[in-house]
Amino acid sequence: MPTKEWLAEYEKKRAFTRCPNDLNAYFTLDMLAGKRLDRLSLGPVSLPTGRVLVRDPLVYLDDEEEPYFQTVPAGEYEAVACVVVPADGDCARYAAVRVCFTDAPAVRFEEALLGSEDLSAFEDGEYFGFNVDAGLACICDEAARDAFCVFAALWSDAHPEENLYDDYFAALFAENYRKHPRYQREGGDWLNWEVPGARLHMPIFQSGFGDGTYPVYFGYDGAGNLCQLAVQFIDIEMAYGEERA
Incomplete structure (x- = not known):
């Protein structure tokens, strides 16, 4: 948990955590x-x-x-991706993925933080984000994290010469593509994985343009209640706006 000192600094810098984009547009607009x-x-x-x-x-x-x-309201919710529809030879790109916890619309988005970041030099226009080195991201609960770690350790012990993606996940992604080919490449771009032995769903999905550092935001409704989580992979206006110029 964050310290009192960290929370005090967070309140001073909280305005800097605001998302510069209206992420609602990603999930409501057609263009x-x-x-x-x-x-x-x-x-x-x-x-x-x-x-x-x-x-x-x-x-x-x-x-x-x-x-x-x-913390977010405990429960099971739907994860939905905003997809930039394939055009000009490019594949489908997942610009954002969100989870709505209530029906209330978000009126502002602020970066999700761990409570341990160094905020001393944090300025407007910056974000901390999370790192992607395998072209994939997931949304999961702390309990699913623990179950995943147990599974991964047991699998690795049983398959010391094999790779978790190539020799386990790749076949699942490919099968998901065969079942649900819409907005996926042949090898698969997303998977709703149930952690073996835990009955916990952990969506795994492509990270927009691939490896990098990406921000995660919590959406708050007009009453100040947390109502959404949104992972932003692509700033659509920044990435594609120049193409119209």
Whole structure:
């Protein structure tokens, strides 16, 4: 949990955590910056504790990874991707993925934080984000993180010469493509994975343009209640706006 000192600094800098984009537009508009947008359901995400993480599941999801200090309403919710529809030879790009916890619309988005970041030099226009090195991200609960770590350790012990993605996940992604080819490449771009032995759903999905550092935002409604989580992979207006110029 964050210290009193950290929370005091956070309140001073909180305005800097605001998302510069209206992420609602990603999930309501059909066109933005000259690009056609669509939505794609990635299935349920299980959040039994309300302590949520967004990480690269193949590189940065271990038992030392902490959830965001803000908790969300416990339950099971639908994860939905905003897709930049394929055009001009490019593949479908997942610009953002969100989870709505209530029906209330978000009126502002603020970056999700761990409560341990160094805020001393944090300025407007910056973000902390999470790192992606395997082209994938996931949304999961702290309980799913623990179950994943147990599974991954047991699998690795049983398959010491094999790779978790190539020799386990790749076949699942390919099968999901065969079942749900819409807005996926042949090898698969998303998977609603149920952690073996845990009955917890953990959506895994492509990270827009691939590896990088990406912000995660919590949406707050007009009453100040947390109502959404949104992972932003692509600033659509920045990435594609120049194409219209």
